Amino acid sequence: KEMKQQHPYLYWDYGHCRDRYDQAVRLGRWKGIREGRGDPIQLYDLRTDPGEKHDLANQRPEIVQKIDTIMEEAVIPSDRYPIGEVYEGEPIWQKN
Numbered sequence: 001k002e003m004k005q006q007h008p009y010l011y012w013d014y015g016h017c018r019d020r021y022d023q024a025v026r027l028g029r030w031k032g033i034r035e036g037r038g039d040p041i042q043l044y045d046l047r048t049d050p051g052e053k054h055d056l057a058n059q060r061p062e063i064v065q066k067i068d069t070i071m072e073e074a075v076i077p078s079d080r081y082p083i084g085e086v087y088e089g090e091p092i093w094q095k096n
Contacts, residue, residue, distance in 0.1 A: 011074035017087035025067045025074075030060075032067030037084065041067055 010026040023034045029047040034040070041064050043057040057064050077083070 009070055009074075011070060013075065016078070016081035016083050017085060019086060021083050023071045023075075025070050027063070027067060027070070030063050030067070032064065032071070034071060041071075043067070 008027070011024070013021065013023045015021040020035065021037045023037075025032045026046075029045055031044045031046050031052065033042045033044075033052075035042075041057055042052075042055045043060055043064055044052040044054065045056060046052075075083075
């Protein structure tokens with residue numbers, strides 16, 4: 001039985017309090033990755049390239065633009081985890 005698509009895309013990010021902030025989007029057959037804020041988006045067709053070896057960003061600028069828009073709009077800012085500020089305090093998950 002085929003699953004119904006519940007969301008138009010899947011977005012995730014990593015590195016809010018680290019040196020580098022990465023983002024990724026799965027949009028149908030496409031996966032876009034940005035390794036570092038402001039860096040170019042890499043684009044992979046997971047249907048034909050599940051190992052993500054062939055960056056198609058230059059060949060499919062319209063898909064890259066859609067993914068770039070999603071990356072800008074899907075971010076939910078948090079005062080607790082600011083983007084671009086390296087956290088230098090104690091582990092926040094441990095009790096003192």
